[in-house]
Amino acid sequence: MDKHAARRAVGSAFLGAALLVGAAAPVLAQAGAVVPLPASMQAAAQQYLPGVVGQPVPAFTIDPGLASLSAGSRSYKLVSGPNAGTTETHTIAKVPGDASGTRWRYSVGDRVVFLQEVRGTSLNIVTEQDTDQGVTTQYSPPEPLLIAGMNAGDSKKMTLKVNVYDLSDPSDLEHQGSLDVTLTYVGAYQVTVPAGTYDAALLTWKFDGKIGPATVEDTQARFVAPGIGMVAGAEKRDVAAFMIYNDNTKVGRVLAQQP
Numbered sequence: 001m002d003k004h005a006a007r008r009a010v011g012s013a014f015l016g017a018a019l020l021v022g023a024a025a026p027v028l029a030q031a032g033a034v035v036p037l038p039a040s041m042q043a044a045a046q047q048y049l050p051g052v053v054g055q056p057v058p059a060f061t062i063d064p065g066l067a068s069l070s071a072g073s074r075s076y077k078l079v080s081g082p083n084a085g086t087t088e089t090h091t092i093a094k095v096p097g098d099a100s101g102t103r104w105r106y107s108v109g110d111r112v113v114f115l116q117e118v119r120g121t122s123l124n125i126v127t128e129q130d131t132d133q134g135v136t137t138q139y140s141p142p143e144p145l146l147i148a149g150m151n152a153g154d155s156k157k158m159t160l161k162v163n164v165y166d167l168s169d170p171s172d173l174e175h176q177g178s179l180d181v182t183l184t185y186v187g188a189y190q191v192t193v194p195a196g197t198y199d200a201a202l203l204t205w206k207f208d209g210k211i212g213p214a215t216v217e218d219t220q221a222r223f224v225a226p227g228i229g230m231v232a233g234a235e236k237r238d239v240a241a242f243m244i245y246n247d248n249t250k251v252g253r254v255l256a257q258q259p
Contacts, residue, residue, distance in 0.1 A: 032058045033152040035187025037202075048080045048234030048252035053223075054190035057199045059152035060226065062185060064123040066146055066201070068229040069104050069115070074259045077194060080234065081251030088253070115145070122147050129167060135174065136165045144183055146203075146224070155184040162211050175212025182206040191223050191232050193254035198225035200232070231255045 034056045037045065045053045073091045078084050088108060095103040095114065104115040110132035117123050124142035129135075140161045147156055160179045166172035186202040200223040207218045223232040234252040 030059075030153065031061050031151050033187065034058055035152050037189060038186070041186075044234070048250060049232055049254065050079065050252075052079075052191055052193060052232050052252075052254060054192060054197075057188050057190055059185070059188040059201065060199075062146055062150040062201060062203075063148050064117055064119065064121065064146045066224050066226055066229065067117075067123050068227055068259075069117065069123075072259065074229075075256040076253040077256045079252045079254055083251065087256055116142055120148055131167065134167045136167050136170065138163045138165070143181065145222075147183065150183075150185045152185050152187045155182055157182045160209075162209070164212065177209055177211035177216075179207050179209035179211070179216060186221075189223070191225070193231055193256075195228075195231070195255040195258045198228060198231050200225040228255070228259065 036056050037053060042053075069092060071093050073089050075087050075089055077087050091107045093105045093107075094101065095105050102117040102119065104117070106113045106115055110130060112129040113125055114127045114129075115123060116126050122144055123146040124144050125139060126142045127139070128137045130137070140163075141158065143160060144156065144158070150156070158181055160181055162177050162179055163173060164175040166174055182205070184204045184206070186204055188199055188201050191198050191200040202221055202223055204219055204221040207216050207220070209216045220235065221233070222230050225231045232252075232254045234250060
């Protein structure tokens, strides 16, 4: 079996991108807006995050500090997908040698995401490493996770250049392409998970593009709570396999205990 066939055969966990299908109804961007969860998202939320998403609450303004990054580990319980009922560990560490304190290494199983915080402005994914798929994915400009100043109803759009390299040989460019990414702040909702009940912002990412042999069309989301970070998500099991091989396996995860 060649290395590409082997990569098709195996999936792995993926950090924090939640998959909720459907577009949000447009609302006037404002702090304090109360936005009912769009009907097109309700069924997906129940399928991947059963009993998690509750009533809308007044929305708050986004700040990169919502990620609450600090060295340590967090436990998430899988509530849907092939491994439902199991618990996984997400580990956050500072990047060695980074004097600025703004670069972080976020690892989940076989996958490592390198984050860059621009304080007061944004939090972004710069690079992803997937040892299961044997690839490193680089985004230029970095993929936005949080953009300061966004209120419910706001959207930001950008185009990312994506290069996928062989993990064992960084000079081996295996796939490349581009993604149009639209980040939308849908609204804020009461979210109940094993760790507790939180008021959390629902952020969605709409992806359209082509990477190597795969056409990428997807909508992802995260529920992010102040002082906690991500509290729930339903996501691709393996984002590298999805982008390159259209592996659409999905999982739902919730915060298992207060960090």
